[in-house]
Amino acid sequence: MTAAAATPGASSVSRSQRDAYRDDGPLARGLGRAFGPVSPLPAAALTLLSPLPSIALLALEGDAVSEVALGAAVAWSVLAGGVANGRPDWGRFGWVVPPLLRLLEYGTLLALAVVAGPPAVSHCFALVGALAFHHYDSVYRLRHQGSPPPAWLSIAGGGWDGRLVVAYVLLVTGALSTGLLAGAIVLGIVYVAESAVSWLRFGQAQRPALYDDEEDEDD
Numbered sequence: 001m002t003a004a005a006a007t008p009g010a011s012s013v014s015r016s017q018r019d020a021y022r023d024d025g026p027l028a029r030g031l032g033r034a035f036g037p038v039s040p041l042p043a044a045a046l047t048l049l050s051p052l053p054s055i056a057l058l059a060l061e062g063d064a065v066s067e068v069a070l071g072a073a074v075a076w077s078v079l080a081g082g083v084a085n086g087r088p089d090w091g092r093f094g095w096v097v098p099p100l101l102r103l104l105e106y107g108t109l110l111a112l113a114v115v116a117g118p119p120a121v122s123h124c125f126a127l128v129g130a131l132a133f134h135h136y137d138s139v140y141r142l143r144h145q146g147s148p149p150p151a152w153l154s155i156a157g158g159g160w161d162g163r164l165v166v167a168y169v170l171l172v173t174g175a176l177s178t179g180l181l182a183g184a185i186v187l188g189i190v191y192v193a194e195s196a197v198s199w200l201r202f203g204q205a206q207r208p209a210l211y212d213d214e215e216d217e218d219d
Contacts (some may be wrong), residue, residue: 020138020148021098025159028082036086043084044093047100050080054108063114067172070115074168077104078161102135105160112171113180120177126184131163134191141195145202153194157187 024032039046053073057065081104084097106128113124134157138149158166163183170179 016148017142019154020142022085022101023135023138023154023157023160024082024085025154025157025162027078027165028085028159028161031079031082032085032087034086035083039083039087041087042093043087043097044100046080046084046087047097047104050077050084050100051104051107053077054111058111065115067115070112071168071172074108074112074164077108078164082161101160105131105164108164109167109180112167112176116171116176120180123177123180123184127180127187130184130188130191133195134187137191137195141198145198149194149198153190156190 022028041049053076054070057069057073061069081101109124109128110121113120134149134153142148157163166183167176167179170176
């Protein structure tokens with residue numbers, strides 16, 4: 001079962017659940033607050049449009065795409081995906097928003113890595129593995145624990161939008177391969193450690209308390 005398949009219908013999703021499924025950073029949330037209420041398009045349509053320039057560039061130019069054009073495509077992706085955060089209602093197709101955001105982030109990171117060269121590609125897969133763990137954990141934590149991950153975790157991770165912006169800056173400065181590896185290690189440690197603590201606490205809370213009734217034993 002994928003994280004997308006585990007996402008419930010739009011009508012049953014609260015705001016906190018929505019934020020957990022989206023994994024927005026401060027930038028996307030700010031764009032949503034500023035432009036979401038005035039956007040005529042629903043969240044699903046905006047999210048669907050967000051990766052199209054990147055897809056078109058890679059289809060036409062492959063790994064020879066210019067950094068300037070790729071930067072414009074990343075900017076559009078963050079803008080469109082961020083504005084979708086501010087839409088008041090996902091609508092009947094709202095369930096596609098989380099998987100589309102995962103496709104946008106993972107695909108864009110891989111595209112940037114391909115442009116940077118082979119070493120960056122292997123490091124990109126390591127980072128995507130850490131991110132996939134976090135996104136799966138968020139889904140199943142909501143399903144079984146009934147609460148989303150803490151807000152600080154989203155801020156620490158930068159959100160999908162922040163990670164794309166940082167990755168592009170690293171590409172331009174020639175440090176993408178190192179940055180992807182560092183991100184995979186740091187975020188992997190943070191996500192796994194926080195998740196382990198959360199599930200341990202949940203397991204302890206679910207375990208019934210056992211008391212020794214000394215008076216009954218004396219009787």
